[in-house]
Amino acid sequence: TQLLEQSPQFLSIQEGENLTVYCNSSSVFSSLQWYRQEPGEGPVLLVTVVTGGEVKKLKRLTFQFGDARKDSSLHITAAQPGDTGLYLCAGGNAGNNRKLIWGLGTSLAVNP
Amino acid sequence: DSGVTQTPKHLITATGQRVTLRCSPRSGDLSVYWYQQSLDQGLQFLIQYYNGEERAKGNILERFSAQQFPDLHSELNLSSLELGDSALYFCASSVALVAGGELFFGEGSRLTVL
Numbered sequence: 001t002q003l004l005e006q007s008p009q010f011l012s013i014q015e016g017e018n019l020t021v022y023c024n025s026s027s028v029f030s031s032l033q034w035y036r037q038e039p040g041e042g043p044v045l046l047v048t049v050v051t052g053g054e055v056k057k058l059k060r061l062t063f064q065f066g067d068a069r070k071d072s073s074l075h076i077t078a079a080q081p082g083d084t085g086l087y088l089c090a091g092g093n094a095g096n097n098r099k100l101i102w103g104l105g106t107s108l109a110v111n112p
Numbered sequence: 113d114s115g116v117t118q119t120p121k122h123l124i125t126a127t128g129q130r131v132t133l134r135c136s137p138r139s140g141d142l143s144v145y146w147y148q149q150s151l152d153q154g155l156q157f158l159i160q161y162y163n164g165e166e167r168a169k170g171n172i173l174e175r176f177s178a179q180q181f182p183d184l185h186s187e188l189n190l191s192s193l194e195l196g197d198s199a200l201y202f203c204a205s206s207v208a209l210v211a212g213g214e215l216f217f218g219e220g221s222r223l224t225v226l
Contacts, residue, residue, distance in 0.1 A: 033214075042114065042202050042217025043155070088155065099168050100215070104154035 137205030
């Protein structure tokens with residue numbers, strides 16, 4: 001069974017701090033997505049990474065896919081209250097199993 | 113606004129009852145996914161339909177069923193409800209059939225079973 005473990009589960013920081021959250025698995029994925037979910041809403045896609053070692057930047061957010069395509073990290077620079085939310089990673093595989101495998105998420109609170 | 117519409121937003125019902133959740137996907141999206149989200153289990157994939165046909169099944173209970181209609185909207189039927197079925201139910205849609213494509217989520221239907 002493929003699993004994605006996210007850490008930390010909860011994170012509360014002050015505005016302006018930097019942070020990194022992790023998404024780890026013992027399985028290889030052909031793609032990995034990061035979503036952010038705000039209270040009362042559905043998850044919204046932030047990024048998809050598909051190549052081992054790939055780094056993608058989205059303003060203050062930096063996403064990295066591990067070389068072996070088993071893990072990923074999300075680094076936020078100078079966090080802002082608007083970054084508050086649940087960050088979910090989801091791994092995908094080509095082939096017969098087309099279901100995304102989801103982590104439980106990291107709940108981030110950025111305090112002003 | 114993701115373009116995915118779910119109704120109802122909130123639903124309170126009693127154990128043993130049956131409810132139907134409705135989802136209209138984004139215009140042009142052929143794939144519809146249903147997810148259950150609870151605090152302890154996270155986002156659990158239930159089932160996927162593509163252009164009216166069931167394509168993938170996840171952790172969907174036998175008491176639950178779904179279908180996708182010719183106009184591509186989908187319904188999730190939950191029957192013989194139990195307290196543990198209380199959760200947020202999300203519908204998502206995508207253009208593609210395969211994993212790795214972007215999923216667009218609705219705002220969810222919050223089900224409370226008393």
